Amino acid sequence: MKKIIFITGATAGFGKAIAFKFAEHGYNVILNGRREDRLRAIEQTLTEQFGAQVLSLAFDIRDRQAVEQSINSLPHDWKKIDVLVNNAGLAAGLSLIQDGQIDDWELMIDTNLKGLLYVSRAIMPLMVNQKSGHIINISSIAGKEAYQKGNVYCATKFAVDALTKSMRIDLLEHGIKVTSIDPGAAETEFSLVRYKGDPERAKKVYEGYEPLKAEDIADIAFFAATRPKHVVLNDIVVTPLAQANTAYIIKKPIDKN
Numbered sequence: 001m002k003k004i005i006f007i008t009g010a011t012a013g014f015g016k017a018i019a020f021k022f023a024e025h026g027y028n029v030i031l032n033g034r035r036e037d038r039l040r041a042i043e044q045t046l047t048e049q050f051g052a053q054v055l056s057l058a059f060d061i062r063d064r065q066a067v068e069q070s071i072n073s074l075p076h077d078w079k080k081i082d083v084l085v086n087n088a089g090l091a092a093g094l095s096l097i098q099d100g101q102i103d104d105w106e107l108m109i110d111t112n113l114k115g116l117l118y119v120s121r122a123i124m125p126l127m128v129n130q131k132s133g134h135i136i137n138i139s140s141i142a143g144k145e146a147y148q149k150g151n152v153y154c155a156t157k158f159a160v161d162a163l164t165k166s167m168r169i170d171l172l173e174h175g176i177k178v179t180s181i182d183p184g185a186a187e188t189e190f191s192l193v194r195y196k197g198d199p200e201r202a203k204k205v206y207e208g209y210e211p212l213k214a215e216d217i218a219d220i221a222f223f224a225a226t227r228p229k230h231v232v233l234n235d236i237v238v239t240p241l242a243q244a245n246t247a248y249i250i251k252k253p254i255d256k257n
């Protein structure tokens with residue numbers, strides 16, 4: 001029987017790349033995200049290209065009722081979830097904490113922290129019942145070290161780090177693996193979202209060095225999910241070669257000629 005992976009935030013970036021990677025390697029996939037048109041397009045490609053069975057669940061992970069209703073009403077066969085990737089998340093804005101937009105703070109806390117909890121709360125009992133499963137939380141290097149103007153985004157990722165460790169302890173007796181992947185700078189729609197749709201500002205983040213790609217994270221997620229039964233990768237911090245930590249990135253000047 002094919003394994004099932006449930007991915008939040010699968011309409012772009014890491015989540016989409018993870019869906020492709022796992023479908024290519026024989027998994028059936030549950031895709032989540034808010035943009036239904038993208039979900040349908042990805043579903044069609046995964047089905048046609050890899051023969052995967054795909055279920056698209058369009059909901060906002062901040063909507064507790066929608067999360068519970070969507071997951072509780074999964075068809076029986078789809079409830080045997082082998083891998084949950086808690087990936088949906090975002091940074092909103094980049095401001096000194098004293099100047100921060102409270103609406104941005106709420107959005108990040110509601111998505112990165114509360115949304116992750118709602119989804120996990122609905123899926124963990126299924127894994128406990130089946131006495132197996134693997135939760136992969138996409139945290140960030142920002143969950144290891146704070147950086148200037150990162151404040152609330154960093155706080156949400158530090159919280160994800162704490163939840164990853166807590167999950168590993170509380171789920172230990174049920175044979176459930178818990179892994180954290182903590183990427184540094186990766187070129188996805190992340191900066192476009194952070195800068196509220198400003199493509200010039202978003203592009204600048206990745207100028208002068210080679211950032212990580214979504215596929216790099218998908219490779220790592222797949223590697224983590226395919227270790228022998230007795231092996232758990234706890235915590236994987238990954239940066240581009242040009243990045244040492246949240247504060248040090250070597251950028252070469254761009255030749256504009």
Ligand code: NDP
Pocket residue numbers: 008009010011012013014015032033034035059060061062087088089090091111115138139140141182183184185186187188189190191193
């Ligand atoms: P993208 O913006 O490319 O993708 C984010 C995904 O999350 C989209 O599919 C989006 O789908 C989904 N999403 C956002 N909000 C919600 C919501 N409320 N409900 C459901 N889905 C939602 O960013 P990345 O792929 O880069 O980011 C993925 C994760 O990786 C995030 O948690 C981010 O914090 C983390 N990360 C990113 C890094 C980077 O440099 N790119 C580095 C370290 C960590 P839709 O809009 O359709 O709902």
Ligand code: 8X3
Pocket residue numbers: 139140141142150183184185186246
């Ligand atoms: C995204 C990476 O360094 O912009 O989590 O916070 S960073």
